[in-house]
Amino acid sequence: QGVTLIQRAIYEGIDKYKPILDPYLERLPVKVFHYVASYMLKGYAMENNNIPEKFRASSYNSLKQRIPMLLDIISHSYGKAYCQIANPVQINGEVNLGIDPENKEKSRNIIHSFGEKLKKLLLGEQIEVTFCDPEKTKQQYVFDEQNKLTFVLFGIIYASRCNNFHGNVAARMNSINANVDTYIPDRVKDGYGMHEQLIDKALEDGIDTILTCDNGIAAADAVAYGKEHGLTMIITDHHDVPFDTDEAGMRKEVLPPADVVINPKQEACNYPYPLLCGAGVAFQFMRAFYQAMEEDESQLEELLSMLAIATVCDVVDLTGENRIFVKEGLRRIKDTQNIGLKALLNVHDLMDKQIQSYALGFIVGPCINASGRLESAEKALNLFLEEDEEKAKQTAEELKELNDLRKTMTENGVKEALGQAFEYEAKGDKVLVLYLPECHESIAGIIAGRIKDRLNHPAFVLTDAKEGIKGSGRSIEGYSMFEEMMKVKEVFTKFGGHPMAAGCSLKKEKLQEFRKKINENCTLEKKDFAKKVQIDIDMPVDYITMDLIYQLSVLEPFGKENKKPLFAHRKLKVERVNVFGKNRNVIKLALKSGQGTRIDGMIFEDEDEFREKMGTSKYITCTYYPVINEYQGYKSLQINIQNYFFVEE
Numbered sequence: 001q002g003v004t005l006i007q008r009a010i011y012e013g014i015d016k017y018k019p020i021l022d023p024y025l026e027r028l029p030v031k032v033f034h035y036v037a038s039y040m041l042k043g044y045a046m047e048n049n050n051i052p053e054k055f056r057a058s059s060y061n062s063l064k065q066r067i068p069m070l071l072d073i074i075s076h077s078y079g080k081a082y083c084q085i086a087n088p089v090q091i092n093g094e095v096n097l098g099i100d101p102e103n104k105e106k107s108r109n110i111i112h113s114f115g116e117k118l119k120k121l122l123l124g125e126q127i128e129v130t131f132c133d134p135e136k137t138k139q140q141y142v143f144d145e146q147n148k149l150t151f152v153l154f155g156i157i158y159a160s161r162c163n164n165f166h167g168n169v170a171a172r173m174n175s176i177n178a179n180v181d182t183y184i185p186d187r188v189k190d191g192y193g194m195h196e197q198l199i200d201k202a203l204e205d206g207i208d209t210i211l212t213c214d215n216g217i218a219a220a221d222a223v224a225y226g227k228e229h230g231l232t233m234i235i236t237d238h239h240d241v242p243f244d245t246d247e248a249g250m251r252k253e254v255l256p257p258a259d260v261v262i263n264p265k266q267e268a269c270n271y272p273y274p275l276l277c278g279a280g281v282a283f284q285f286m287r288a289f290y291q292a293m294e295e296d297e298s299q300l301e302e303l304l305s306m307l308a309i310a311t312v313c314d315v316v317d318l319t320g321e322n323r324i325f326v327k328e329g330l331r332r333i334k335d336t337q338n339i340g341l342k343a344l345l346n347v348h349d350l351m352d353k354q355i356q357s358y359a360l361g362f363i364v365g366p367c368i369n370a371s372g373r374l375e376s377a378e379k380a381l382n383l384f385l386e387e388d389e390e391k392a393k394q395t396a397e398e399l400k401e402l403n404d405l406r407k408t409m410t411e412n413g414v415k416e417a418l419g420q421a422f423e424y425e426a427k428g429d430k431v432l433v434l435y436l437p438e439c440h441e442s443i444a445g446i447i448a449g450r451i452k453d454r455l456n457h458p459a460f461v462l463t464d465a466k467e468g469i470k471g472s473g474r475s476i477e478g479y480s481m482f483e484e485m486m487k488v489k490e491v492f493t494k495f496g497g498h499p500m501a502a503g504c505s506l507k508k509e510k511l512q513e514f515r516k517k518i519n520e521n522c523t524l525e526k527k528d529f530a531k532k533v534q535i536d537i538d539m540p541v542d543y544i545t546m547d548l549i550y551q552l553s554v555l556e557p558f559g560k561e562n563k564k565p566l567f568a569h570r571k572l573k574v575e576r577v578n579v580f581g582k583n584r585n586v587i588k589l590a591l592k593s594g595q596g597t598r599i600d601g602m603i604f605e606d607e608d609e610f611r612e613k614m615g616t617s618k619y620i621t622c623t624y625y626p627v628i629n630e631y632q633g634y635k636s637l638q639i640n641i642q643n644y645f646f647v648e649e
Contacts, residue, residue, distance in 0.1 A: 033115035037078075040118075041111060044079040045086040078114040082107070181205065184377040189466075193496070194219040199226045208232060214278025216256060217263055218242050218496035223256035233258040236281045238316075239496055240482045241266050273321045279310030280325060305333040305341065306384070312357045313365035315500075318559035326557045330355060340383035343396035344368075353630065357557040367396075370403035373442030404582065406443060411583050411606070413439050413447045417461060421451050430522040430529075431484075432459040433515040439463040445472030445501070452476060456531045458484075458524075460504075462511065468493065470505040478528055488517040533643050535623055539567040542597045544626045544637055552626075564625045569593070571619050571647055572601070579607045589620070589641075600629070600638045617646035 085103040099107045185198060193215045199222060202210055209232040216223065216235035220242075226233045235258045242254040255261050262285055264274040276284070283303060290297050308329020311322050318326060333355055336342060345351050348363050371380035379395065386392040413436060420434045432451060439447065444461040451459040452474040458481060462471035475481040480499035489495065491514045495504035506514060558564045575598075576590035587610050589601040601624065603610060622644035629638040 030112075030115065030119075033119045034111050035115075037115035037118050038111045041078060041082045041114060042086070045083045078110050082110050085110075181207065182381065184372070184381060186376055193494070194222040196222055196225045198222070199229065199231070202226075202231065203229055209234065212236055213282045214238065216258070217261070218256075218494075220254060220256040223258050227257055227259075234260045234262070236262045236278070236285050238263060238265065238276055238278045238281050240498055242496070243486065245486075275317045275320065275322060277311050277314035277316045277322070279307050279314070280316075280322065283307050283325075301332070302337060304329040305336050306338070308333065308357075309360050309364055309368070312360040312557070312559055313369070315361075315560050317561035318357070318557055319561050323557065323562065326357060326360075326559070330357070330360075330557060338384055339389055339392045340386045340395070343386075343389070343392035344383065344399065347393070347396040347400050357559050361559070366406070367399045367403045370406045371399055373406055373440070375402065406446075407583060409440055410443050410446050410450070411585070413443060413461075414450045417447050417451050418454065421455055421457075421459065425455060425457065429515070429519050430457065430524050431479075431515075431518045432457050433511070433518065434459065434461050435463070435469070435511060436461060437464045441465055441470055444470075445474065445503070448472050449474040456529050458522075460518075462504075462506075464508075465505065468505060468507040469511060471503070473497070473502045473504070475500045475502075476528070479522070479524055484518060484521060487521050488514065491517065533623060534566070535568045536565040537567055539569070540595070540597075541569050541572070541591070541593050541599050541624075541626075541639060542595045544599070544639070546628065546635070546637070549626050549628055549637075566623050566625060566642060568621070568623045570621045572622065574614075574618055574620055577614075591620070591639075600636070601641050602638060603641045603644070614646055617648065619647045619649055620644050621647055 085099060085106055087098050087100070183198065183201070185193070194210075194212065199210075208230070210226060211234045213236055215237055216233075217237040217239050219235075223233050223235065233256070235256055241263065243251040244254055245251055253267055255266060262281060263269065264271040264276060264281065271284075283300070286300055286303070287297055290300060304325065306329070308326045311318075311326050311329075316322055333341075333345070334351060342351075344364060344367060345355070348359075348367075350359055350363070353359075368380045371377055380399065383392060383395045383399065386395065416436055416439075417434050420436075421432050424432050424434070432455070434448075434451065436444075436447070439461065441463045444463055448459045448461040448471070451457075451461070456476055458473065458475045458479050460471055460473040462469045473481050473485075481502045482497045482499055485492070485495050485497070485502055485504065491506055491510045493505045493507065495502060497503055552565060555562070555565070572591040572593055574589050575592055578588045578590075580586040580588065584607040585605060587603040587605060587607065589603065590598070591601045592598050601620075601622070622639075622641045624639035624641050627638050627640055629636050
């Protein structure tokens with residue numbers, strides 16, 4: 001019982017067992033501590049004498065991750081001494097440790113000495129350890145009540161994708177006595193992802209473990225740097241795994257040298273659903289973490305609303321687990337106990353409406369995103385950690401204002417980018433590489449997406465950065481942006497991403513080379529750039545009813561790979577045009593069918609662009625999705641127009 005109690009205290013935390021241990025430790029026979037010390041030292045020696053893992057105690061591996069302080073003591077003093085006298089031997093086909101008869105007394109002394117130190121640590125007393133490493137001197141350790149890990153949760157810089165989840169993961173870990181700090185890289189100051197300067201900051205702050213969220217799979221150099229400086233590195237990510245190609249054309253994964261890499265897209269992973277977003281991977285990690293700590297998993301249910309936002313905003317397939325996460329998150333979102341999320345919903349008047357995936361992707365998400373794009377992602381993170389309702393309301397309003405500013409900047413950037421895009425398209429470029437030196441680097445990806453949507457070409461938008469130029473790309477079906485970038489990786493200083501989206505940094509003098517090579521390698525043909533619109537049925541608006549819309553809602557949540565049904569109506573009369581919005585980009589049409597049915601149609605597009613297409617025409621053919629518009633308690637039918645063209649009478 002004594003051995004079990006001590007081991008559970010070491011693995012799960014001294015504070016949890018303190019009421020039992022305080023009176024019990026003094027009464028335990030000394031041989032109990034010697035036994036535990038022997039078990040730990042043998043585990044250490046088996047690893048360091050290269051005994052295959054299948055013969056090692058699995059609990060030692062758990063100890064290795066949980067208690068770096070004890071491992072430090074073992075490795076720098078007792079462990080190294082024990083390794084010198086413990087030799088691998090084979091007994092009945094199994095590999096074990098053997099101690100020569102002449103070293104039996106030395107072995108006993110090492111074990112007993114470490115056992116005494118172990119007892120003092122558990123009692124909260126200070127101990128002195130003389131390290132074998134000549135560069136280290138006597139150091140004091142205290143096994144404090146926080147015990148376990150002091151680590152940094154290293155978050156992704158895309159606020160709308162993971163920051164909301166990232167902050168709540170930290171809060172959950174802190175709630176079970178992990179000592180957790182968070183850090184979200186600044187887009188402009190720190191750049192994308194993890195690098196050496198951020199590792200140095202973690203070391204200065206006394207961090208011993210870095211756990212990433214939605215990044216790190218392509219940061220092999222930074223991870224290696226962290227390992228060289230004694231950090232435990234745990235990567236949780238969902239981005240595509242980098243690879244090298246040999247002469248025979250075979251691919252070989254290039255994984256970062258972390259202690260643990262959790263990514264369902266790596267070849268060795270047998271997780272049944274590889275399409276999770278970064279927050280989804282982190283959520284499943286937290287479930288495993290709670291199970292290992294024997295904590296109540298139901299405490300994580302509060303994270304589902306945050307996970308729904310992250311899943312929708314990262315535009316991953318809404319199938320399988322992702323669909324369940326979003327559906328369950330939406331079901332709970334109005335009942336959230338998170339004060340910051342409540343404030344954000346209230347500032348957009350969403351608490352009194354039915355919230356669907358559209359609201360997450362186009363209202364809530366962009367507000368969170370604007371924080372990381374124009375100021376610091378810390379603002380959004382702090383909102384979700386805020387406990388004061390008034391402060392949360394103020395921050396939510398500030399985020400809404402930031403998003404409005406981001407919209408204006410984006411519209412201006414799109415206009416400038418389109419000028420270049422038309423020029424390069426006319427020259428025959430299949431992949432549009434656009435350079436906007438004055439563009440705020442945080443909105444480059446949004447602009448690239450707009451260009452891609454408008455011209456149906458893969459597009460990169462690059463802008464000046466602190467070191468060279470950097471930017472983002474957005475792709476079309478049939479063109480894997482990440483794989484194509486792998487073919488020209490020599491032009492980049494850093495890059496990563498997915499088939500449909502990517503980010504990169506490069507030296508300014510490499511811009512023309514990048515544009516030339518990415519187009520030379522492109523195998524897309526003219527037919528690939530033709531925008532194809534697939535409708536589910538040609539259905540006149542006369543058939544739309546409230547009941548039909550309620551029936552369609554069963555198919556929600558909608559998103560990538562679970563798109564809204566798309567209907568079409570040929571030749572609707574445009575009786576009136578109204579334009580709304582600060583940027584004059586919300587267009588409301590009063591429409592009338594040939595059967596006399598009147599209905600409003602909404603188009604979200606720049607007014608000048610719309611008027612140019614319309615000219616003097618009075619009839620429109622369009623694809624649409626029917627919705628219920630609710631205003632001041634009054635409900636009416638409406639169609640949201642997706643694609644359209646004008647026709648003659």
